[in-house]
């Protein structure tokens with residue numbers, strides 16, 4: 001079954017505890033800070049039911065018709081279909097939304113790759129992951145990711161901190177485990193469920209820990225409290241915030257105040273080996289849709305910079321063309337990494353098809369680490385007017401005649417289009433929301449050091465080692481064996 005937008009909205013009426021701007025939210029779907037992004041997610045559901053879009057967004061199996069976004073990838077064609085489906089979605093929405101479910105569901109496929117480890121701990125845990133992956137396909141929930149604990153002062157051992165700084169199990173009951181702590185999560189206030197697991201952390205030599213827990217938590221379960229950061233969507237005139245007013249994906253500190261997680265929703269508990277496996281392979285699939293979003297961010301930057309160059313007649317200057325070419329190289333670099341990761345995809349331990357890990361992770365580093373540079377290149381190309389242009393209300397007001405005079409460029413470009421382009425460019429590159437999105441890209445799928453660690457662990461060093469061994473005539477005493485721990489070798 002693929003849900004409709006209306007069914008998704010109905011599911012949010014589960015009495016969930018959401019706070020924003022110091023107040024409890026009565027209705028998530030209609031609160032002005034959340035309504036636009038909730039509507040975008042509802043639109044994603046509805047698109048699957050529209051005659052023209054449905055063939056691109058769905059596939060069928062013995063149980064019925066399902067979303068391509070929830071389909072575990074088995075072939076290169078599956079990946080190309082996911083890419084085309086995302087293209088259709090973002091073109092329809094007219095902007096970039098990242099935490100839409102497709103970008104987090106891959107974390108569960110990674111866990112299934114480690115199913116033998118889970119089965120070794122407790123066969124029920126391995127069955128739980130199989131059943132949940134199937135449930136996501138069949139029931140089509142909106143699924144997000146919960147990794148990051150507040151953590152506290154890490155110069156102290158965890159026993160010397162407030163124990164709630166890292167999610168922990170406080171009690172086992174016949175029904176399940178009771179968890180306590182908090183996580184930072186994008187989109188949790190308007191999602192159905194989160195896959196919760198330990199944060200990036202150094203497990204030492206301990207074999208068991210109360211913090212080593214991985215499970216599904218329902219976002220409306222008793223004891224789950226969503227304390228949202230300040231929103232961008234409902235602040236100011238949407239004409240001045242054309243992106244933030246539609247695509248603000250609200251983050252929350254999600255507090256778990258003694259939340260019961262039924263045994264059937266637990267994937268692992270106590271065993272640090274399972275937690276290590278999860279952290280080592282978490283973004284094996286989900287890095288793909290994450291990086292793919294940046295292709296559209298790059299298109300937005302190229303688009304605003306090029307329209308601006310055309311409006312102002314600067315497009316013909318060679319120096320301006322070179323700066324535009326820099327943006328194109330960034331964009332095509334992202335596309336090349338994604339395309340190559342499909343072309344050279346690798347079988348996973350559980351029989352799925354992983355994008356080529358070394359290429360995908362290298363692409364993630366390139367796309368994320370170069371974004372600040374590219375945003376600045378686009379900002380510089382557009383010039384100072386993105387930060388000095390008066391807001392839309394001024395164009396309507398008494399002084400509007402002066403603004404229309406100085407913002408009209410020629411017969412084709414009137415003041416209204418000039419203002420709209422500059423407002424869009426500002427919200428993409430210069431506004432508070434633009435800065436927030438930059439932080440999102442740098443952190444939301446783990447921070448930079450973790451991205452580099454993924455590259456280090458997935459790259460096969462044996463090629464360069466062997467090459468230099470021969471080129472430098474090193475003796476046979478030195479060993480250039482591969483240190484590649486991914487795929488079957490890592491299982």
Ligand SMILES: Cc1cc2nc3c(=O)[nH]c(=O)nc-3n(C[C@H](O)[C@H](O)[C@H](O)COP(=O)(O)OP(=O)(O)OC[C@H]3O[C@@H](n4cnc5c(N)ncnc54)[C@H](O)[C@@H]3O)c2cc1C
Pocket residue numbers: 145146147148149150151183184185186187200251436439440441443444445446447448449
């Ligand atoms: C906009 C946004 C959205 C987010 N959405 C989600 C979400 O949906 N789900 C979720 O679980 N989390 C989410 N996060 C949280 C994100 O995963 C964390 O911010 C990230 O993991 C870093 O954790 P931290 O902020 O506690 O930083 P810290 O762990 O305090 O690290 C701060 C900095 O210290 C340095 N550092 C720390 N440890 C090391 C190390 N071992 N090696 C090298 N350098 C190190 C790095 O420079 C690092 O960036 C989001 C964050 C942002 C900003």
